[in-house]
Amino acid sequence: MPSSVIEERIEARPNPRQEAAAGVRSARSRSRSTGTWVRGLLGVLLLAAIWELAPRLGLVDSYFFPPLHVVLQTWWEMVRDGEMWKHTRASLIRAGVGFATALVVAIPLGAAVAWYRPVRELLTPSMEFFRNTAALALLPVFTLVLGIGELSKIAIVFYACFFPILLSTIAGVATVDPQLLRSARVLGLSPSATFRKVVFPAAVPTIFTGIRISGAAAILVLIAAEMVGANAGLGFLINYAQYNFLIPKMYAAILTTSLLGLAVNYGLVALEKRFSRWRV
Amino acid sequence: MSSRIELDGVRQTFLVKGEDDKRLREFVALDDLDLTVAAGELVTVVGPSGCGKSTVLDLVAGLSRPTSGEARVDGKVITGPGLDRSVVFQQYTLLPWRTAQANVEFALEARGGLRKAERAELAREYLELVGLTDFANRLPSELSGGMKQRVAIARSLCYEPGVLLMDEPFGALDAQTRERLQEELLEIWRRTGTTIVFITHDIDEAVFLGQRVAVMTGRPGRITETITIDLDRSVAADVDIRASQEFAAYRHRIWSLLRHQAVRPQLKEVRGVA
Numbered sequence: 001m002p003s004s005v006i007e008e009r010i011e012a013r014p015n016p017r018q019e020a021a022a023g024v025r026s027a028r029s030r031s032r033s034t035g036t037w038v039r040g041l042l043g044v045l046l047l048a049a050i051w052e053l054a055p056r057l058g059l060v061d062s063y064f065f066p067p068l069h070v071v072l073q074t075w076w077e078m079v080r081d082g083e084m085w086k087h088t089r090a091s092l093i094r095a096g097v098g099f100a101t102a103l104v105v106a107i108p109l110g111a112a113v114a115w116y117r118p119v120r121e122l123l124t125p126s127m128e129f130f131r132n133t134a135a136l137a138l139l140p141v142f143t144l145v146l147g148i149g150e151l152s153k154i155a156i157v158f159y160a161c162f163f164p165i166l167l168s169t170i171a172g173v174a175t176v177d178p179q180l181l182r183s184a185r186v187l188g189l190s191p192s193a194t195f196r197k198v199v200f201p202a203a204v205p206t207i208f209t210g211i212r213i214s215g216a217a218a219i220l221v222l223i224a225a226e227m228v229g230a231n232a233g234l235g236f237l238i239n240y241a242q243y244n245f246l247i248p249k250m251y252a253a254i255l256t257t258s259l260l261g262l263a264v265n266y267g268l269v270a271l272e273k274r275f276s277r278w279r280v
Numbered sequence: 281m282s283s284r285i286e287l288d289g290v291r292q293t294f295l296v297k298g299e300d301d302k303r304l305r306e307f308v309a310l311d312d313l314d315l316t317v318a319a320g321e322l323v324t325v326v327g328p329s330g331c332g333k334s335t336v337l338d339l340v341a342g343l344s345r346p347t348s349g350e351a352r353v354d355g356k357v358i359t360g361p362g363l364d365r366s367v368v369f370q371q372y373t374l375l376p377w378r379t380a381q382a383n384v385e386f387a388l389e390a391r392g393g394l395r396k397a398e399r400a401e402l403a404r405e406y407l408e409l410v411g412l413t414d415f416a417n418r419l420p421s422e423l424s425g426g427m428k429q430r431v432a433i434a435r436s437l438c439y440e441p442g443v444l445l446m447d448e449p450f451g452a453l454d455a456q457t458r459e460r461l462q463e464e465l466l467e468i469w470r471r472t473g474t475t476i477v478f479i480t481h482d483i484d485e486a487v488f489l490g491q492r493v494a495v496m497t498g499r500p501g502r503i504t505e506t507i508t509i510d511l512d513r514s515v516a517a518d519v520d521i522r523a524s525q526e527f528a529a530y531r532h533r534i535w536s537l538l539r540h541q542a543v544r545p546q547l548k549e550v551r552g553v554a
Binding site: 015016177179180182183184185186187188189193197198201202204277278279 | 341342343361362363365366367369371373375376377378386387389390391415418419420421422423424427
C-alpha cells in the first residue's frame with residue numbers, strides 16, 4: 001500500500017490501449033480502501049473518548065464541559081421533543097433562501113461580467129471593493145435597514161454567498177480554452193449556443209469552487225447573525241442556552257451546527273464531483 | 281461530397297506594434313498567394329514555422345478574411361465559417377466533459393435538423409470509421425493523443441463537409457501513431473472523397489499524404505511551387521512507400537526548396553543593414 005501522497009499519485013497504471021485490450025479499467029482512482037475508513041473512524045472515536053473522559057477524570061470542569069454522553073442525551077431529547085428541528089428549520093430556511101438567491105443572481109451576473117467587456121470594466125472596481133468588505137461588518141447596516149426580522153438575516157447570507165459565486169463564475173467563463181471557442185466557431189455555433197454548450201459547461205467546475213465556499217459561508221454568517229438578534233435558529237439557541245446556563249443544550253446546538261455544516265459541505269462536494277468528473 | 285477551393289492573389293496583413301518604438305505597423309503575413317485545390321483532391325501545404333500556413337487555413341475556414349484578394353469555395357466567396365468546411369486543429373479541441381460519442385454528436389447538434397437517435401446513430405458510424413467503436417463512452421481524458429485526434433476527425437467528417445482542413449493535426453503525436461494515422465487518413469479520404477487541405481511542417485508527411493504538395497515561403501507568405509506527387513499507392517500495405525527512391529527524390533526536392541528559402545531572408549537583412 002502506498003504510504004505517501006507522492007507514491008499514490010505516481011503509481012503505475014495501465015494506459016487506455018492496454019485497458020481496452022483487456023476490457024478493464026484502472027481500479028486505482030475508484031475505491032478507497034477499507035483501511036482508510038477504519039482509520040478515519042478510529043480518529044473520531046478517539047476524539048469522542050477524550051470528550052467523554054476529560055470531564056470525568058476532572059481534567060476539565062464538567063459543569064462547563066459536560067461529558068459527551070450528557071450532551072448526546074440532551075441532544076436526543078431535543079430532537080425528540082421537536083425543539084432542535086424548530087431551530088434547525090429556521091436556520092435552514094434562512095440559509096437556503098439566501099444561498100439560492102445568491103446562486104440565481106450571481107451566476108448570470110458573473111457570466112455577463114465575463115462575457116461582455118464593458119460590463120466587466122464597469123463593475124470590476126466596485127466588485128473588488130464589496131468583496132473585501134466582510135459580511136459581518138455589514139450586519140448592523142442590514143439590521144438597521146431591513147429590521148431584525150427574517151429579511152436582514154437572509155440578506156446577510158445572500159451577501160456572504162454572492163461574491164464567491166460571482167467571482168468563480170467570472171473566472172470560469174473568462175478562462176474557457178480559446179481553442180474550444182474556435183472549434184465552436186468553425187461549427188457555426190451561434191453565440192448563445194456556444195455559451196450553453198461550450199462556455200458554461202467548461203466553467204461549471206470553477207463555479208462550483210465558489211458554490212462550495214458559499215455553502216460554508218452561508219452557515220457561518222447565519223449563525224453569527226442569529227446570535228445577535230433572533231428568536232429562533234441554531235445561532236439563537238446556542239446563545240440562549242449559554243445565557244441560561246443550559247450548558248449541555250448549548251453543546252447540543254453547537255454539535256448540530258457542525259453536523260449541518262458537514263452535511264452541506266459533503267453534499268456540495270458530491271455535487272461538485274458529479275459535475276466535474278471530466279476534469280482530471 | 282467535395283468542394284473546390286480557390287485562393288486568388290490573397291494578401292493578409294495584421295496590425296502590429298513594434299517591440300522597441302511601440303509604433304503601429306503593418307505585418308504582411310500573406311502576399312499574393314494563389315492556390316487552387318480541385319474537388320476531391322488532397323493537397324498538403326508544407327513550409328517552415330511562421331510562414332503563414334495557419335493563416336491560409338484560417339482564411340479557408342472563414343475564421344478571418346483576406347485584406348485583399350479572394351478566397352472561394354465552389355466559386356462562392358468565403359465570408360465566414362460554414363458547415364461546408366471543417367477543421368481539425370493540432371490541439372485536441374474536444375469538449376472534455378463529453379464522451380467520444382457525445383463529442384461527435386456535438387457537431388451534429390450544431391448542424392441541426394436531426395433527431396437525437398439519428399445523431400447517435402451517425403456518431404457511432406463515424407466513430408467506427410476511425411476505429412473507435414469500443415471507446416465511444418470514454419471521456420477525452422481517458423483517451424490517448426492519437427485517439428483524441430481520431431475523435432476530432434470523426435467529428436469533423438460526420439456532417440459531411442465538402443472540405444476538411446487540417447492544421448498540423450498529427451504534430452503532437454509520437455512517430456508510430458502519426459504514421460498509422462496518416463495511413464488511416466488516406467483510407468478515409470479514399471472512402472469519403474472529401475477535399476482535404478493538410479498543413480504540416482513535416483516534409484515526409486507532406487509527400488506521403490499529398491497528391492500535390494504546395495511549398496510555402498515565409499515573410500511574406502506565398503506559395504513558391506506546387507509539386508505533383510506521383511507515387512504508386514496501390515501497393516500492398518506491407519510495402520514501405522516512404523523507403524522508395526521516388527519518395528526520397530520528392531522529399532529531397534522539397535527539402536532543397538525549403539532550405540533555399542531559409543537562407544534568403546537573412547541575406548535580405550544583411551543588405552538592409554548595409
